[in-house]
Amino acid sequence: MANKTAKQSTFLAWLFRMPLIKRWALMFCVKPENVAEHSHQVAIVAHLLAVIKNQKFAGNINADRVATIALYHEASETRYGDIVSPTKYANKEIAREFKKIETLAEQECLSSLPEEFQNIFSAIIVQDNVEQQYKKIVKAADILVAYIKALDELNHHNHEFDHVKVRLEKKLEQIKADMPEVEYFLSTFLESCSSTVDKLANSAISKL
Numbered sequence: 001m002a003n004k005t006a007k008q009s010t011f012l013a014w015l016f017r018m019p020l021i022k023r024w025a026l027m028f029c030v031k032p033e034n035v036a037e038h039s040h041q042v043a044i045v046a047h048l049l050a051v052i053k054n055q056k057f058a059g060n061i062n063a064d065r066v067a068t069i070a071l072y073h074e075a076s077e078t079r080y081g082d083i084v085s086p087t088k089y090a091n092k093e094i095a096r097e098f099k100k101i102e103t104l105a106e107q108e109c110l111s112s113l114p115e116e117f118q119n120i121f122s123a124i125i126v127q128d129n130v131e132q133q134y135k136k137i138v139k140a141a142d143i144l145v146a147y148i149k150a151l152d153e154l155n156h157h158n159h160e161f162d163h164v165k166v167r168l169e170k171k172l173e174q175i176k177a178d179m180p181e182v183e184y185f186l187s188t189f190l191e192s193c194s195s196t197v198d199k200l201a202n203s204a205i206s207k208l
Helices: 011-015 035-056 063-072 092-111 115-125 132-155 159-176 180-189 197-206
Strands: none
Touching: 011 092, 035 063, 035 132, 035 180, 063 115, 063 132, 092 115, 132 159, 132 180, 159 180
16 A cells, blocks of 8 residues: 555656556547557667667667657646647747757656655756757657558558658658668568468468
8 A cells, every 4th residue: 555644746647647648639540549559669660770780780889778868858748738839849949949848848847756756756857957869769669659650651542641651751861871780671561561361360370
């Protein structure tokens, strides 16, 4: 039983509200998505990118830490929800103000922890405190997950995502130049993400 006299932290309660936060709020989605699902997928892809970097391109990065940072990378949205990119980046001034809001939300999330844990989580939750090499991989994973989502929606004939696909392809072209792990990911994993369950099962059977 919990100690009723201890000060209760709201940290977990806030994070457990992630499934309630809808992504792509201004767009029709064939398959609705929430922030918890997104964060989980970004963590998987970020971990995989780190492993690829280490194994294939002489990287030296802690893949487990990358995955942990990715799990918490949208922590600010538990306070103020998901702001869609066209709104957030409408112009430099608006982007700057939203960045201030996100940082404030991250600080609020951090301060909801017991004080003795805050120094550990500061470099995980507060994105300005995350090491650049880790932030770079998580950002790439974030773009890749959004790109896979766009392709999935387009495969279901939802042309709301036409412009998303074009915009993210431009971003991927930019980051591939100095992140060969992204190029490897795209050539090795992307195509099967659009496969039906029957095709995936048949592929697995054929390899036995």
